[in-house]
Amino acid sequence: VTQTIVSSATREVVIGFDRPFVMIGERINPTGRKLLAEEMRNGDFSRVEADAVAQVEAGAHMLDVNAGIPLADEPALLAKAIQLVQAVTDVPLSIDSSIVEALEAGLAVYQGKPLVNSVTGEDEVMERVLPIVARHGAAVVAISNDETGISEDIDVRFAVAKRIVERAADHGIPAADVVVDPLVMPVGALGDAGLKAFRLIRRLREELGVNTTCGASNISFGLPNRHVVTGTFLAMAIGAGMTSAIMSPLHPEVKSAVLAADVLAGVDRDCMAWLRANRDPNAPAGERGGREGRRRRRAVE
């Protein structure tokens, strides 16, 4: 059974088949967040720290950290953000950049074994990123596009993912340390985006035996009531075998769909996480959430 083990200085997280879904907080990303971008550019990381703490409190098992700000010194900003986030939380991080120097700067300061986000199937990108990932003993997100772009054909996307996994092996990176992103498109624009993602996720799991992740919120771009669409997508993707996603645990519709899907996929043993998350804070101690209540009742009978 495939397990991708990532870590901070003090905590290990396992992304794996038949395990609870790993929620990777998406929030530390200046793309589309003007104020955050401006603050980071000026060396103010207070919002980065607050977002890190809030997401972990909301249930994030890992955090994605991105410092992609146009015309800024991205390697320096990303390294700084990673150090500060590691100082205020103990969850493992996903180091997120399309600039190889920024990935290197992030890896240089990182404590533990991170997820490097990402490598594509483009030859030049693979030849630059994979040696760095191997040298640091990191895990890596593999995005299933190549020089020709993102194929509409899931057989092509599957083949690209397979090629990245094979190339990673050539560099000494085991398949268990490659987490494939099937690339999720907005379903409002491409009506078969959900179907294709589910089919590809299932094949990646069954035929390639790899863990999977994606940027989940992209699926609902442009639609009303979008967090319900994102949450429902995640539940169906979990049903198809997806094992992690970059997402927001701060939206209750998204988080509760993931936790319910874990119950239904049989990976939340005795519904413990569900009961914990849905405890009624106003109920008397013995009646909370069901399990404790039931235990007590049984003891009384």
Added chain:
Amino acid sequence: VTQTIVSSATREVVIGFDRPFVMIGERINPTGRKLLAEEMRNGDFSRVEADAVAQVEAGAHMLDVNAGIPLADEPALLAKAIQLVQAVTDVPLSIDSSIVEALEAGLAVYQGKPLVNSVTGEDEVMERVLPIVARHGAAVVAISNDETGISEDIDVRFAVAKRIVERAADHGIPAADVVVDPLVMPVGALGDAGLKAFRLIRRLREELGVNTTCGASNISFGLPNRHVVTGTFLAMAIGAGMTSAIMSPLHPEVKSAVLAADVLAGVDRDCMAWLRANRDPNAPAGERGGREGRRRRRAVE
């Protein structure tokens, strides 16, 4: 592609692969509803009529009608309920009883082609129910248990379903008119209830080529925040290929999960149903829901 076509006097509904999921309203059922049971027993069907209208307004495509009240004249009550429901709504009905005489009484008064709920894999039940279903040209829900009860083994449940489909064919009922209920257990008690349901639904669709349904709310029995569990279950079941369920469209978490799952399964073309259900009633006419707004904007450009 399998299609189960049911009808009222004036409206046809198709349960089928690659079609929007069919929501069968669960509410007209006195089981566990003391007040409703008491009223029905006394010949007061006002709540039945109100529940019928409310569920159809909330989006139910069909309604399940059950009159199972201990020590009452169930055949007479069920016939009466069906006549009244058909007078106030035009959706096709599921005639729900475990008593053959009640199914017969319901069929005798029904206008159109109903779903008969249900037949099991017990020989005696099949030999009594299937001839009646065939004579009325109805469709039937097949529940995958037999004389030995409900098997924990989904191979056994699949085999029971297959036997019912074959026996139905002997009576001249095509497989397209048999909608199989895989039997959904409470996941709070049986941790693999979700997984088993999804696996069985997939096999019933891929290997037996039949439509499927279930009593969805059973999955969340005993759990806190249960409507989210039920909605998430339905979304994952739709991902596995389920085509209808007896459920409550009156719970927003349940209904919106189904509508979002239809979007993600690619059966809500252009997201029309999703946009209609999520229109902002306060928005000016041209800006509602996105689609009309976008059309208008395009016309102006």
